[in-house]
Amino acid sequence: MSSNKTILLVEDNPSDADLTRRALFKGHISNELMVVEDGQEALDYLRAEGAYAGRNISETPALVLLDLKLPRVPGLEVLRHIRADPRTRRIPVVILTSSKEEEDIGAGYDLGVNSYVRKPVDFKEFQIAIENLGLYWLLLNEPHPPVR
C-alpha cells in the first residue's frame, strides 16, 4: 500500500511548500510529506546519505514532487541522478514548477519524468491539480515493485 508511504517535496520556497501541504490536506491525501529545500538534500535523502545517513534506503517515497529551480543542484540534475541510480530509478517523479518553457518540459520528459505540472497562480486550480496528482499516483497507479 502506498497510502502510508512518504511524499518527497523538493521545494525551496516555504510558502509554496506550505501551500502544497495545504492542498494535499484539503485533497485528503494523508501520506507523510517530506520537504527538502534543495537538490542536494533531495539526493541525500533518497540515497540515505549525509544528514539522512542511517535512513532505511529501501523505504522509497511513493512520489517525488520536484521543483526545477533549486539551490545547489538544479531540479533536472536531481531527476537525472534519480533515473541513473538503480535504487531510485523506478520512483515516480512529477515536476511541479512555475516554468512553462518548452525546453524545460522537453528536457524533463527526456530524462524520464512521469508528469509535468505547471503550478497555476490561482490556488483553486493548484489545489485541483494536487488533488488529481494524489488521486492518480497514490491511488490509481499501480506502484513499482521494490528494488532488490
Add this chain to the structure above:
Amino acid sequence: MVLLVSAVLLIMILQLLPERDFQRARAAEYLVEHSLRVLRASALLLATIEDAETAERGYLLTGDDRHLDQYQAALSNQRQASQNLRRLTADNSRQQARIAKLDGLVETRLSGLSRLIALYRTQGQNAALAAVATDDDGRAMDEIRDLLSAMEQEEYGLLQLRTKAAEAHANHMRWILSALLIVLLIVGGAVSERDIRNHARDVEAIRNSEERFRTLANAIPQLCWMTNADGWIFWYNQRWYEFTGTTPQEMEGSGWTSVHDRKALPGILEGWKNAIAAGQPFEMDFPLRAADGAFHPFLTRVMPVRDESGKVVRWFGTNTDITAQRMTEDALRENQERLQLAQQVARIGTFEWNLKTGINQRTPELEAMYGLPPGGFAASQNIWMDLICPQDRELTKRHLQKAMETGGFEAEWRVIWPDGTTHWLSGRALVSKDDAQQPLRVSGAIADVTDRKQAELDVLRVNAELEQRVRQRTTQLEAANRELEAFAYSVSHDLRAPLRGIDGWSLALLEDYGGSLDDAGRQYLNRVRSETQRMGHLIDDMLQLSRVSRGEMKADPVDLASLANGITAKLQDAQPERSMEFVIEPHLVASGDGRLLDIALTNLLSNAVKFTGTRNKALIEFGRIEKEGEMAFYVRDNGVGFDMAHTGNLFGAFQRLHKVSEFPGSGIGLATVQRVVRRHGGRVWAEAFLDRGATFWFTLGGRS
C-alpha cells in the same frame, strides 16, 4: 663625231677634184641663178607700178594724204626696180631693147597718174574720177604687161637651156661625188642618212623638250631657276617674277640677293658655294621676300644637271613656299603638346605596338608608369613584361592572347618599379587587323590607378573591419538575448511564485476565517485574488510575446483552418454559456511556423470572442481572400468594434482601446500577433467601426 669625220674626209677629197669641173659647174649654176634674178626683177617692176596705181586710186577715192606717201614710195621703188632690171639684162640686147620701150610706157603711165592727182587737187574729186572713167592710159599698162611678159618668156627660155646645162654639169659632179661617197662609205663607215635624220630629229626633240620644260616651269606653283655651272643664274620662271615682284633686269647678275633676308644671306651663300664646289644637291630652308615686302618661309632645293661625262653643266633650283606646311606643322606640334599635357594631367600613357615590325611606340607618360626614364623601354625587348608583378604576368599574357581573338582587352595589373615599389595599372587596348584578319597593331591607353586601388583596398579593409564589428555585435546581441531569456525564465518562475502565495493564502484566509469577516472584508480578499491572477496573466502574456520574438522559425505547410478549428473549440468550451457561430473557410494551407501561427490565431480569435461578449450571438469568421495582389487572411467579428481614429498604435504592446472593466486584457495580444506576422515577412492591419464589428487582416509574406 662620225658626221664630222665624214665631212672632213669629203672636203679633203673635193680638194682633189679637177678645178675645171668645178668652174663649169659654178658657171652653169650662176647662169641659172641669173635668169631667176631677172624673172624676179621683172615681177618686182610690175608690182611697183601696180602699187603706184593702187595708191593713186586710193587717194582719188579717199583724199587721204597717206596714199600719196605710198604713191611716192612706189615711184621710188619703181625706179630702183627698173634700174635693176636694166643692169641684169645688160648682157642681152633683145631684152635691153624691150627695156628701152618699157621705160617710155612706164613714163606715160606714171605721168597719167600724176596728172589725175593734180586734177583732184585743182578741180576736186568728181573731176578726177570723171577723168579716170575716160582714162585711156590703161592701154599703156596693158602694153607694159605684155612687154614684161615677153621679157619673162625670153628669160624662161634661157632658164630652161641654162638649167639643162647646169644639170649636165651637176650630173657629172654627182657621178664623181657618188663615186667618192661610195669610197667614203667603204673607207669611213657610216655616214648614213639615217644618222643625219636622227640628228635632226634629236635637235627637234631638244627644242620641243625645252619648250615643254619652259611651259611646265611657268605652270608650277614653285619658284624655279637655272644657273650655269658656276652658279650664275640665267633664267627664272614666271612665278619667280610674280612672287618677288621683280623684273628680269633687276634679277640680272646677283640681283637675286635683293629678295633675301639680310641676316640669312651669309649662311645661304656659304651653303650654296659649298654645294657648287662639291657638285652636290643643295637644300635649305630660308625666307624670301614677296612683292608686298613680307618674308615667307621657303624650302629651297638645287639639283646639279650633268652631261654625259658627269660634269655639272647647270644647276636647277626650286623654291617651295612652305608657309602652309609650317602652319600645319605648328598646329600638329601644338596638338601633340596639348595631347601630351592632357596625358600628363590625366596620368595616361599610350602605346602603339606594330606586330609586323615589332616596334612599340610608347609615350613618356607610359615609361613613367613603369618607373622608367624616357626611352627606358629600349633597354630590353621584354622589360615591360619583366616589370609586371610575377603574380600578374600569366594573366596579362592571357589577356593579350585573348585580345588577339576578341579585338581588345581591359585589365588591371601590378608593376614593380625598378625602385621596388608596387603600382597598379589599368589598361585598355584595341587590336587592329589587316585585310586577312590577322592582328596588325595593338594600341592602347594605360592609367596609373594605384590611388584608386589603394582606396578600394581601404574600402575592403574597412568592410572587413565592419563585418568583424558586426560579428562582435551579433555575438554581444546573442549574449544579451540569452540574458534576456534567462531573465524571462526568472520572471516566469520567480514572479509567479509570490503571486501564487498571495492568491493561495488569501484563499486560505477566506476558507479558514471567512466567517470572521463581513461581506466587505471577504470582497476585499476576492479583489486581492483577482488582481493577483490578472498579474499572473500579464506575466504569461509578456513571456509569450518574448517567446514569439525569439527562437528558430520553421517553414512548414500549416493548415490555418485546422488550427482555427482547434482554437475555437477550446474557446467555446471555456465559455459554454455563450452563443457563438464560427465560420471557418476550410483548408487554408500556408507555409510558416505552426506554433507561432497558433499563438497569433489564438490571440485574434480570443479577441473576437472577447469583443463579441455583449452580443446575443457572436458571429466570428476566419478566411482568406486576395487583397492588393497578395493572399490575406482575415478574422472578422460582429463585436463592439472600435473607432479607427484611435488605432495609431493598435499593435503596440500594452495598447488598449477599451476599459479593463469592460473587456479585460493585457494589451499585449495584438503586439504578439504583429510579431508573429512580421517574423513570417507579412503585415497586419485592422478595419473597424465603432459598434459595428472589426476585421483583422494579415498576410504571411508571400508564403501563403
